[in-house]
Amino acid sequence: MxxxxxxxxxxxxxxxxxxxxxxxxxxxxxxxxxxxxxxxxxxxxxxxxxxxxxxxxxxxxxxxxxxxxxxxxxxxxxxxxxxxxxxxxxxxxxxxxxxxxxxxxxxxxxxxxxxxxxxxxxxxxxxxxxxxxxxxxxxxxxxxxxxxxxxxxxxxxxxxxxxxxxxxxxxxxxxxxxxxxxxxxxxxxxxxxxxxxxxxxxxxxxQADAAQVAVMGERVRIARELHDVVAHHVSVMGVQAAATRRVMDKDPGKARTALAAVEQSARTAVDELRRMLNLLRASGPDERPGGVGVDRVAELVANARDAGLDARFGVYGEPLPLPESLSQAVYRIIQEAITNTLKHAGATEVDVRVRYHANELEVDVADNGRGAPPGATAGVGLGLIGMRERVTAHDGTLAAESRPGGGFRVRARFPLVRVPA
Incomplete structure (x- = not known):
């Protein structure tokens, strides 16, 4: 007492x-x-x-x-x-x-x-x-x-x-x-x-303070999810729309393909937003926006390839079942890194790698773009802030910096927690 x-x-x-x-x-x-x-x-x-x-x-x-x-x-x-x-x-x-x-x-x-x-x-x-x-x-x-x-x-x-x-x-x-x-x-x-x-x-x-902290945490999580979903798909749509404008007269076939990709990205964005809003309206305390994970990273890379990037994806080591929250965090970090490449890097290539080490999971996304401007502080944008929050929530580390030979790299490491398949 x-x-x-x-x-x-x-x-x-x-x-x-x-x-x-x-x-x-x-x-x-x-x-x-x-x-x-x-x-x-x-x-x-x-x-x-x-x-x-x-x-x-x-x-x-x-x-x-x-x-x-x-x-x-x-x-x-x-x-x-x-x-x-x-x-x-x-x-x-x-x-x-x-x-x-x-x-x-x-x-x-x-x-x-x-x-x-x-x-x-x-x-x-x-x-x-x-x-x-x-x-x-x-x-x-x-x-x-x-x-x-x-x-x-x-x-x-x-x-x-x-x-x-x-x-x-x-x-x-x-x-x-x-x-x-x-x-x-x-x-x-x-x-x-x-x-x-x-x-x-x-x-x-x-209890009131804890409730306030929980509310603020929930607001940050919702904002992060909305940013990741909207920014990625809108960025892809913008790149594909620009490509459509350039080839519309010269190659109508490619223009139709790009427009189809824009249409698909819009539908996907709307579907994900609807899913998130439905979960926010749900009364269950354990509801969390999910539905994405490391198994869908290949789709992100394919979308980047459709947007005009030379996108490569590799998985190294023996893939292991991951906790749902960690799998979703990996997906969102790769999604945000590709979005930044499309929006800011001016790159033609992006290389996505997922490595399963003995006690660590590593995510590596690198491009050949122009990197961070001289004197700029990496990690001040909303997207990179969201990455750091996701990594910190899983006791991991994040490095986001320009590459010595040109381009930008995002590398995240997570302690590997083995769960039953």
Missing amino acids: NVDPAPWRRPGPLPEQRRTDVLVGVAVTTVALLNLTLANSAGQFVLGRPPSWPEQVFWTVACTLPLAVRRRRPAAVAIVISVAFIAAQYRQSPEQQVSLGALYAAVYTAGAWSADRKLARRVRIGIIAAMFGWLAVSAALAVADIPPDAFSDASGPLEPLLAVMVNTVLVNVVFFGFAYLFGDTAWTSARRQHQLEVQADQLRRS
């Missing part, structure tokens, strides 16, 4: 909790005053002759009414009630049952709601120590006033006075101990709830 970098301070009570405290304080004070009235009516003056009635009411109210603000001022309320309780006992006020319960509640609240943990600990320990100190003093003062026949009916194995003292100490230890421990438990529970809320909020933000 994550821990806050700064010590956590419990927030103050909510307005509804404050209103509840006021109602509880008034209710406890009413019950204490009722108990005081009954004690006076029954003559139950255990501590001795009580003070005047107004003073009894004052001490009773002082011991209970501060509970109305117990969660707003927990340490102060605990101190006020403990001082009032000891003073009330010293003055022999007969009401003590409800007042003692209010003292336990105040000690509990100081542990559960005090923002300053050191102060809360010191206040509670100080109150408990003061109470047991007062217990010892009051017991010492009361021993001298015990009549000789006070324990005439005692029949237990312990001395009567010792039994009374042990019973009083045990009861106070248990109740003050529970008030102390439960206060700490309540504060710890509130802190853990806060940490859970913080973690839930962090998780929600992380």
Whole structure:
């Protein structure tokens, strides 16, 4: 579980909790005053002759009414009630049952709601120590006033006075101990709830960020696919249309062949765009634009040959089954390299090679064109950016640069992952 970098301070009570405290304080004070009235009516003056009635009411109210603000001022309320309780006992006020319960509640609240943990600990320990100190003093003062026949009916194995003292100490230890421990438990529970809320909020933000990254990745993938499909076929169509214009009058047969190639390229482009749009509309989370792979590279080379290039294609090594995503990446890289050759290189030849090494798959596309302009930075076009993204996605490497003897070369290497046929 994550821990806050700064010590956590419990927030103050909510307005509804404050209103509840006021109602509880008034209710406890009413019950204490009722108990005081009954004690006076029954003559139950255990501590001795009580003070005047107004003073009894004052001490009773002082011991209970501060509970109305117990969660707003927990340490102060605990101190006020403990001082009032000891003073009330010293003055022999007969009401003590409800007042003692209010003292336990105040000690509990100081542990559960005090923002300053050191102060809360010191206040509670100080109150408990003061109470047991007062217990010892009051017991010492009361021993001298015990009549000789006070324990005439005692029949237990312990001395009567010792039994009374042990019973009083045990009861106070248990109740003050529970008030102390439960206060700490309540504060710890509130802190853990806060940490859970913080973690839930962090998780929600992380999920939102991940969703945003996924959306951006999907947009980049769609843009890359559209670029590869449209750019290649439109480039081929442009080259073939130019060839048609040049030979239309001289050789109508070649012109018809070129126009047929233009028509076929247009249909292919439309088919691929329709397939991609259908996949984008699909609701399945695993749908991906596919349908092309290394087995269709020969078609690309044939299209380049139809566009007027002296295109050659060779496969070296033992062909192996490839993961669908890798096979598609190989196809798209070769497609983009041929498209660039048609559009920019002014080349007459293009050589496409696919090599299967022991642990690596290599794709090599080279032409005899004019290469990159002097001073130009290779790899800044959208097509080459798309190539690098595809290669990086498969932990491969890409080199796109001018050849020493003229022309341009694109070489991609992928770690070879063998999959079952």
